[in-house]
Amino acid sequence: MKLREIAHSRTGDKGNISNISVIAYDQAQYKLIEKYVTAERVKEFFSDMVQGKVVRYTLPNIGALNFVMYDALSGGVTRTLSLDIHGKSFSSALLNMEIPNKL
Amino acid sequence: MKKILIGSGAGYSGDRIEPAVELAEKGNINYLVFECLAERTIAIAQQAKLNDPTAGYDALLADRFNAVLKICHENKIKIITNMGAANPVAGAKKIKEIAKALGISGLKIAAVGGDDVFEAVKTGNYTLMETGEPLANIKDKLVSANAYLGAEPIVEALKNGADVVITGRVADPALFIAPAIYEFGWSMDDWNMLGKATLFGHLLECAGQITGGYFADPGYKDVAGLARLGFPIAEVQEDGSFVITKVPGSGGQVKLANCQEQMVYEIHDPKNYFTPDVVADFSDVTMTEVGENRVQVKGGAGKPKTDTLKASIGYKDSFIGEGQISYAGPGAAARGQLALDIVAERLKLSGVDYQEIKFDLIGVNALHGAKLSAGYEPYEVRARVAARTKNRREAVRIGNEVETLYTNGPAGGAGIVKSAREVVAMVSVLVPRSLINYSIQYEVL
Known part of the structure; x- marks a missing residue:
């Protein structure tokens, strides 16, 4: 299934770093996203766009993952040539990721 | 309570x-x-x-x-x-x-x-947080420095x-x-x-x-x-x-x-x-x-x-020139791609001096690149060329080349917009707290 079916997401930026959250709609689904939406998979998913490393932080209390993607915004909001200067649309890409529907 | x-x-x-x-x-x-x-x-x-x-x-x-x-x-x-x-x-x-x-x-x-630490930062020895390079490299282009x-x-x-x-x-x-x-x-x-x-x-x-x-x-x-x-x-x-x-x-x-x-x-x-x-x-x-x-x-x-505070540094980085044009109906994406190819060749032929360039088909691949965008066919697309240049004159030439697509490019090109602007970019350094002496001025009515 698509990640979109069980999780929502929001993207922010700091300089040339993109920060994407993935949050389970239902806390019971957190284990599923924790298992399948790994830093490695996210790095591979955005391989076209993210040049640097991807670090994942976990917030099990609110059922959330937080991905910090380095060298991800072609120089960052103040100088990039990209149409999406903040990378704000990245969350919509990530929700299109395919994940298994059980642990 | x-x-x-x-x-x-x-x-x-x-x-x-x-x-x-x-x-x-x-x-x-x-x-x-x-x-x-x-x-x-x-x-x-x-x-x-x-x-x-x-x-x-x-x-x-x-x-x-x-x-x-x-x-x-x-x-x-x-x-x-x-x-x-x-x-x-x-x-x-x-x-x-x-x-x-x-x-x-x-x-x-x-x-x-x-919060203004411009004078201190200009003469000090600081390292950019983003790249690890010395701030001195952009010393002549600085316009502002403000600590948080x-x-x-x-x-x-x-x-x-x-x-x-x-x-x-x-x-x-x-x-x-x-x-x-x-x-x-x-x-x-x-x-x-x-x-x-x-x-x-x-x-x-x-x-x-x-x-x-x-x-x-x-x-x-x-x-x-x-x-x-x-x-x-x-x-x-x-x-x-x-x-x-x-x-x-x-x-x-x-x-x-x-x-x-x-x-x-x-x-x-x-x-x-x-x-x-x-x-x-x-x-x-x-x-x-x-x-x-x-x-x-x-x-x-x-x-x-x-012990330190982050300071945001503004500097004059470059110029960005840009042009956009739309295509619609059957074969829109192919005509948009042809438009981009033509502009790429024209910029070479006319010797426009740019340091970095991006060719997008808005509606196809502009936001997430080729890999994540593959497999969708749109009704309309917008071809976009954006390039970084050293001066405004070269930046203007980017949009101009897109504009000439009206009469020289693929069929049905529409809605051209072009722009050229100077880029004030931001970087950061860490400064010692001792650099800051805040002040408060009051106005009373």
């Missing part, structure tokens, strides 16, 4: 005006905070101030204060904002002028300065009876935590309390982003009333716990999912969220819906602040 209500009146410089009026009229709030200062805004404001010493504050300052000042004064609501940008003193004088015109008397306005101040000067201004506090560069959460520190007498080294405070500051600082803005996704996350979105209120208790809510009847929603998305927004490591006042830890936070449009937030902790 004592409780204060803090409203968030703007999440960025161009934000809507009426939600703050609604908060002031119907929110029962004690403080109204406007966060209006993006990273680059201050660099541009600095340039405006160089041309005119009475300029350099936020462009919408007059509109916002004209809309809320009278009602805030009547309802005894104090206003805190970073709309001072590069010139808080001039901003304070403008607010005084507005107050006078509105017939307000008995108003004390505090202008917080001291903490809550202390705002707390001092409130203690001295300020009704309005206007600052330049201050960490966004500091604008919101200052009133709580002042009202509850929290100590500036009570790290856990400052960590909790930073949590509500962080949740409020983007205004509508916690009440349903930047959230709706029809069929998955439906939000009603986005055209009249209500801005958030934090009802803060003396123990640092708080409820996020909004004015009853306003648009949007305050539910768990909204608050969770905003809590994680741009924080990087949830255990180490760096601010000038504290290193906040959001890892143990819990949220509970306790009523309609009411979310109770508990937890949050903190560790001692660091």
